[in-house]
Amino acid sequence: MKKITSRLEGNKKAQIILFFIYVIATSGSLMLVQKSVIAFLLLLFSLLLLYFMSLSTKLKWLIAGVILIVLLPFSASQGPAYESYMEVSTLVGIYIAMALGLNIVVGLAGLLDLGFVAFFAVGAYTYGIFATNQAANFMPFGTYPLSGESFWFFIIAGCLIAALFGVLLGIPVLRVKGDYLAIVTLGFGEIIRIVFNNLDKPINITNGAMGLSSVTPPSIFGINLVYPSQFYYVVLVILGAVIFIVRRFEYSKVGRSWKAVRENEIAAQAMGIHLVRTKLLAFAIGASFSGMMGVVFAAKQTFVDPTSFTLLESITILVMVILGGMGSVPGVILGAAVVTILNLQVLTELTDWFNQLSLNGVISIPDALSPAKMQRFIFGGLLILFALYRSQGLLPAKQPTFDLKELKEEAEEEEIQPVISTAEKNVNL
Incomplete structure (x- = not known):
């Protein structure tokens, strides 16, 4: 072999x-x-x-x-089964984009964030409020709900507003590290969810716990996008842009600054890296990806309520990053895909299969051990196995390697080139 x-x-x-x-x-x-x-x-x-x-x-x-x-x-x-497959693929793309955003904060910059789903909620409510009649309760001008063509504008708006919230989160947490940072971000995520849950008084902005229903579906060239197979291509385009941006950031000056802050803040500051600016940029860029996908999620589900943005969602996204490999873009993509497919398809199909066997009398399963109740247990067990045998992640981050001889040759050429150009100018004179 x-x-x-x-x-x-x-x-x-x-x-x-x-x-x-x-x-x-x-x-x-x-x-x-x-x-x-x-x-x-x-x-x-x-x-x-x-x-x-x-x-x-x-x-x-x-x-x-x-x-x-x-x-x-x-x-x-x-x-x-076409639409069900496309539904799973679309959600995989949404969670991959969110996990890549969290990977910038946790994997590259080393800032533990347990309230990342708050930015997802900001993006979802940004579109949901204006794509329903809800905006008419507090907006003195305009006709609501907005048309489906506005969806494309709200992708950018959700990105920018979530980035703003990321900066607002980053400002008060710059002086805390480690466990305290995790506690503060966890509190921020819960505050956002509770605010959206109670923001129906005195002015009804979010409709509270009832949520926003009948969100206007997006449209392009007069075609309404209502099926998962249509949203699949929208998510695919956005995901391609997110991966391109993340890869460009990873080996750029900003990306190297994030990694330096992650390894040692004092050493990074001594090398001239501006800690405040670097951390805020990580929070803002990571949040912007989540905000974009929140807009897509609200348009796809046509319903938004606070129960979609609980602490469990933040933990799930963090698990995707850790399972795939913190700081590794391919690893995070794989981790998000594995966790999403396990939750949405593999364990669900396994549960249905066991239920069918139980109904047909093939096997007898006690109620306490029913597959529906054991689904989370199986998921947790699989995560423990991954953590034990792949502690660095499924695809750990790889540091780029350079050939020392090639670097020396390039440096010598750069030093010689100005001398040659000066000599050529003197000859021409």
């Missing part, structure tokens, strides 16, 4: 051929057996295989784009 894997590592053609055979087989099985969760998961697993292949980054992105934009929707659309 080791000989086969070692041969495949150096043979790109063999990797590509085997990969395409695998993709064709899994997509074909998904088309033929529409209600097969296994076929759906195996097709998604091809993206993880693609990550480990020794191909150029651009080629990997191109192949992944073809799978996500064309192959996955087409294979799933051949049967009645």
Whole structure:
């Protein structure tokens, strides 16, 4: 087996051929057996295989784009389970974007945030209030609800407003660290949820615990987006932009500043890094991604209420980051996908299967051990196993390596180049 894997590592053609055979087989099985969760998961697993292949980054992105934009929707659309598959895929994309935002705060900057779902709530209510009749209670001008075309504007508005809330959160917590930082951010998340829950008096802004219903669906070119298969492409575009921005930040001057603050604040400050500005920027950028996805979530669900933004949601997003690998963009993507699919599909299907066996009299399960009650227990057990055997995460962060000889040669060329240009000018004179 080791000989086969070692041969495949150096043979790109063999990797590509085997990969395409695998993709064709899994997509074909998904088309033929529409209600097969296994076929759906195996097709998604091809993206993880693609990550480990020794191909150029651009080629990997191109192949992944073809799978996500064309192959996955087409294979799933051949049967009645199409919308359910797209629902799971859409929620996976939403949670990946949120986990990438939290990864900036926790993984790169080292600031433990337990109230991250508050920014998600800010984005959701930003669109929900103005996309229903609720805004007419306190806005002296305008006609509400706004049309579906305003959704595209509110994606930017939700991003900016959530970033503002991120700065407002960052200002009072700059002097606290570690456990105290976690307590403060946890309190901030609960305050936001309670404010939205009680902001129906004296002026009814959020409709309190009743929530906002009948949120106007987004529209583009006169087409209303109401199905998960339509929101799938919206989330895919936003997620692509989020991944691009995060990758650009990771190895930029700002990203290196975040990592320096995470490792040692005193040393970072001694090297000239502005701690206040660096931390506030991390809170603002991380919150902006969550705010954008809050707008998408409100439009997709057409209903917003405070129960969607509890502490459990913040913990779940934090688990995605830790499980995937703090500071690792591919790891966070994998961790968010694994946790979301486990919660929404794998454990749900497993629960339905056990319930069906119990109803048919095949097995007898006591009420205390019913699958519906044991779902969270199974999920927690799986997380413990991951933590024990993959303590650094599924895909740990990798520090970039540089060739010392190449760096010296580049430095020498940069030093010689001004001398050559000066000599050329003197010759011309």
